Amino acid sequence: MARYELVKRSVALITLTNPPVNALSSPVRHAIANSMERALSDPKVRAVVICGENGRFCGGADIREFAGPLRGPPLIPVLEAIEAGDKPVVAAIEGMALGGGFELALFCHYRIAQSKARLGLPEVTLGILPAAGGTQRLPRLIGIPAALEMITTGRHISAQEALKLGIVDQVTDQNACETALEFALKAVGKPLSPRRVSTLTTPCPPDLDALLEAATMQVKKKTPGVMAPLACIQAVRAAATMPYSKGMKRESELMATLFNSGQARALQYCFFAQRTAGKWTLPSGAQWNNSKPREIRSAAVIGLGTMGRGIVVSLARVGISVIAVESEKKLLENGRQMVIGMLERDAKRRGVSASLNLLKFTLSLQDLKDVDLVIEAVFEDMALKKRVFQELSKVCRPGTLLCTNTSGLDVDALAGVTDRPHLVAGMHFFSPAHVMKLLEVVCGPRSSSETIATAMSLGKKMGKVSVAVGNCPGFVGNRMLKPYLDQATFLLEEGATPEQIDKALEDFGFAMGVFRMSDLAGLDVGWRVRKESGLTGPDVDPKNPPRKRQGRRYCPIPDMVCEQGRFGQKTGRGWYKYDKPGDTNAKPDPLIQNLLETYRSRYGIQPRNISDQEIIERCLFVLANEGFRILEDGMAARPEDIDVIYLFGYAFPRHRGGPMFYASMVGLERVLERLEHYHQAHPDVPHLEPSALLKKLVACGSPPVQQWREHIKTMRSHL
Numbered sequence: 136m137a138r139y140e141l142v143k144r145s146v147a148l149i150t151l152t153n154p155p156v157n158a159l160s161s162p163v164r165h166a167i168a169n170s171m172e173r174a175l176s177d178p179k180v181r182a183v184v185i186c187g188e189n190g191r192f193c194g195g196a197d198i199r200e201f202a203g204p205l206r207g208p209p210l211i212p213v214l215e216a217i218e219a220g221d222k223p224v225v226a227a228i229e230g231m232a233l234g235g236g237f238e239l240a241l242f243c244h245y246r247i248a249q250s251k252a253r254l255g256l257p258e259v260t261l262g263i264l265p266a267a268g269g270t271q272r273l274p275r276l277i278g279i280p281a282a283l284e285m286i287t288t289g290r291h292i293s294a295q296e297a298l299k300l301g302i303v304d305q306v307t308d309q310n311a312c313e314t315a316l317e318f319a320l321k322a323v324g325k326p327l328s329p330r331r332v333s334t335l336t337t338p339c340p341p342d343l344d345a346l347l348e349a350a351t352m353q354v355k356k357k358t359p360g361v362m363a364p365l366a367c368i369q370a371v372r373a374a375a376t377m378p379y380s381k382g383m384k385r386e387s388e389l390m391a392t393l394f395n396s397g398q399a400r401a402l403q404y405c406f407f408a409q410r411t412a413g414k415w416t417l418p419s420g421a422q423w424n425n426s427k428p429r430e431i432r433s434a435a436v437i438g439l440g441t442m443g444r445g446i447v448v449s450l451a452r453v454g455i456s457v458i459a460v461e462s463e464k465k466l467l468e469n470g471r472q473m474v475i476g477m478l479e480r481d482a483k484r485r486g487v488s489a490s491l492n493l494l495k496f497t498l499s500l501q502d503l504k505d506v507d508l509v510i511e512a513v514f515e516d517m518a519l520k521k522r523v524f525q526e527l528s529k530v531c532r533p534g535t536l537l538c539t540n541t542s543g544l545d546v547d548a549l550a551g552v553t554d555r556p557h558l559v560a561g562m563h564f565f566s567p568a569h570v571m572k573l574l575e576v577v578c579g580p581r582s583s584s585e586t587i588a589t590a591m592s593l594g595k596k597m598g599k600v601s602v603a604v605g606n607c608p609g610f611v612g613n614r615m616l617k618p619y620l621d622q623a624t625f626l627l628e629e630g631a632t633p634e635q636i637d638k639a640l641e642d643f644g645f646a647m648g649v650f651r652m653s654d655l656a657g658l659d660v661g662w663r664v665r666k667e668s669g670l671t672g673p674d675v676d677p678k679n680p681p682r683k684r685q686g687r688r689y690c691p692i693p694d695m696v697c698e699q700g701r702f703g704q705k706t707g708r709g710w711y712k713y714d715k716p717g718d719t720n721a722k723p724d725p726l727i728q729n730l731l732e733t734y735r736s737r738y739g740i741q742p743r744n745i746s747d748q749e750i751i752e753r754c755l756f757v758l759a760n761e762g763f764r765i766l767e768d769g770m771a772a773r774p775e776d777i778d779v780i781y782l783f784g785y786a787f788p789r790h791r792g793g794p795m796f797y798a799s800m801v802g803l804e805r806v807l808e809r810l811e812h813y814h815q816a817h818p819d820v821p822h823l824e825p826s827a828l829l830k831k832l833v834a835c836g837s838p839p840v841q842q843w844r845e846h847i848k849t850m851r852s853h854l
């Protein structure tokens with residue numbers, strides 16, 4: 136777990152050896168303690184260098200250990216022995232020094248960083264704080280404002296920035312370990328006291344209170360209801376106002392309030408869920424680690440609407456040459472200008488040059504014969520998409536992969552009109568596609584493992600969090616969204632207002648409630664889908680009861696809002712009113728209130744007071760219930776995949792872990808009981824009927840979310 140060598144006859148080289156990131160697990164802490172003792176007691180050793188194997192200094196504490204009882208030597212005394220020793224200790228930072236790894240470096244007397252290394256204290260993103268002295272040592276080294284920013288955001292900084300801030304003593308383009316060995320020999324005999332960060336006085340700005348107050352306001356605004364950033368600010372205050380030892384005590388008290396919190400568990404779950412989601416499997420046994428993706432050098436995007444443009448940008452900025460296709464000259468020119476503008480702005484922001492030379496714009500599908508992969512992003516119309524796929528099948532060379540960006544149509548039906556169904560898959564981007572991190576990779580029953588491997592790997596290359604899902608209407612994300620939206624409108628019928636429902640969801644942690652979000656996305660899209668599927672409009676049988684469709688409860692209020700030309704922010708009116716079209720400041724609209732009152736009296740609905748608890752339970756439990764059904768149907772491989780989809784595609788609050796994790800935190804028994812209760816009250820809403828998997832898990836004693844997969848295994852799988 137750590138290798139000990141004597142090099143250059145007088146330097147002890149301690150190499151952390153815990154792949155993949157040399158995390159500070161209990162055996163590593165043991166090994167560091169033993170190695171330091173050996174180095175300090177060996178008269179031949181005049182200096183010490185600590186580095187990490189495989190070009191990675193240290194990724195911090197072993198997060199997996201946080202879930203169980205704490206074992207092994209506590210980290211702080213191990214690190215204190217480094218600082219207290221009478222021989223210079225140099226940290227040789229390659230790759231990364233994060234969290235406890237960064238704190239380890241801060242206990243060393245000197246720090247040398249390789250120029251590509253990243254440093255940071257990301258604990259706040261895991262719901263905790265840097266409790267191995269990070270909150271007390273970093274402010275002493277770089278001052279309150281810079282330390283506060285790093286600790287409350289968890290931002291990783293470059294070696295160059297670390298040098299500028301005074302965190303590292305030298306940056307090298309060479310091997311950091313070699314440089315540190317030379318450096319260590321030169322440090323022998325120099326006084327160590329000024330190098331001990333614990334002895335430094337925190338430079339205290341005169342406006343400390345105002346500074347901390349501003350930081351508090353900022354984190355409350357950015358992450359309302361999240362505890363860790365606030366605790367970080369309190370800990371940094373201690374670094375400015377207390378002696379080191381008292382500050383360390385305060386740091387550990389604050390850590391104790393966070394360590395076992397639900398938020399910390401949720402955020403740490405999210406960290407692992409995100410990594411688990413990349414590990415896809417297919418029923419054939421093909422999976423992420425036994426299937427080779429193809430290399431994609433060239434791609435085509437068909438359709439330059441909002442989605443198509445974002446996809447072109449996502450591809451071009453990672454160096455893939457793109458042919459963008461439109462059906463009319465005007466649309467093509469418009470799309471071309473917008474894509475170029477987007478790429479230029481993106482490049483400026485990243486300080487690189489825009490890769491415009493990778494782009495080609497055309498009106499002809501014939502130009503696509505040699506591309507490696509096509510992503511179709513035309514209007515959401517099955518007949519149109521089928522025509523495009525038939526044409527692509529004729530034009531593209533036999534090996535070209537054909538992908539669709541449909542947000543819910545049958546991918547296999549599209550595969551069926553091609554000459555290569557095994558090379559067809561869904562790549563469902565989220566809008567705006569160059570910003571949103573989520574990509575649902577839709578595996579049709581005939582998609583080959585190579586096709587899925589390629590789509591997943593391309594997603595990763597574009598910086599997306601890619602999740603493999605099965606081919607069912609709406610896939611995972613949009614399939615779950617429907618019952619969630621339905622509950623929100625049913626609650627309106629029963630007496631709630633858009634403002635009340637949004638506030639309850641925003642207090643829960645969503646950045647925007649469901650109605651504000653719908654106004655932002657535009658209400659006309661859903662209206663068109665409902666008209667096309669015969670739920671509203673002239674195709675509805677006049678004998679159909681007004682609030683029922685196919686025997687189920689149906690709320691026509693969203694249709695009534697659209698009939699008034701209220702399509703959301705873009706028209707200046709939707710569920711809310713706005714000062715002008717395109718404005719974002721949502722204001723309650725008395726006209727909506729009137730519409731709701733008239734509607735209720737027309738149907739004899741007596742409005743009732745609805746509690747925030749009911750809003751949260753009905754909206755979120757029905758969401759999770761559909762998630763359980765998706766797992767039952769084998770359309771998602773595991774609950775983590777569903778949660779990752781909701782975190783990255785639908786802005787589910789990360790400190791709640793995602794809908795499935797949230798359900799497990801509430802307690803599956805309670806979720807089941809509440810769903811049964813609401814279903815009894817609303818028997819014409821089948822989505823409220825508890826799913827078989829939820830009942831099965833409760834019957835099995837409500838195992839933790841990571842164990843649900845064992846219970847799902849016996850069910851059918853499309854993944």
Ligand SMILES: CC(C)(COP(=O)(O)OP(=O)(O)OC[C@H]1O[C@@H](n2cnc3c(N)ncnc32)[C@H](O)[C@@H]1OP(=O)(O)O)[C@@H](O)C(=O)NCCC(=O)NCCSC(=O)/C=C/CCCCCCCCCCCCC(=O)O
Pocket residue numbers: 155156158194195196197198199210231233234235236257258261264265266267390391394395407410411
């Ligand atoms: C940037 C990375 C490091 C690398 O990224 P990349 O190369 O892309 O690789 P990944 O796919 O992300 O990761 C590869 C695998 O490694 C696993 N991994 C990564 N980091 C860790 C880790 N820190 N621990 C465990 N496992 C890790 C990852 O899951 C992958 O596994 P797999 O292949 O999928 O199986 C990137 O990985 C990254 O960003 N990592 C996280 C970095 C981080 O956040 N570090 C901070 C960790 S927290 C920390 O360091 C805390 C320090 C203070 C400790 C003080 C402890 C005191 C406890 C006292 C508690 C007192 C309370 C008492 C209360 C009571 O009374 O009970």
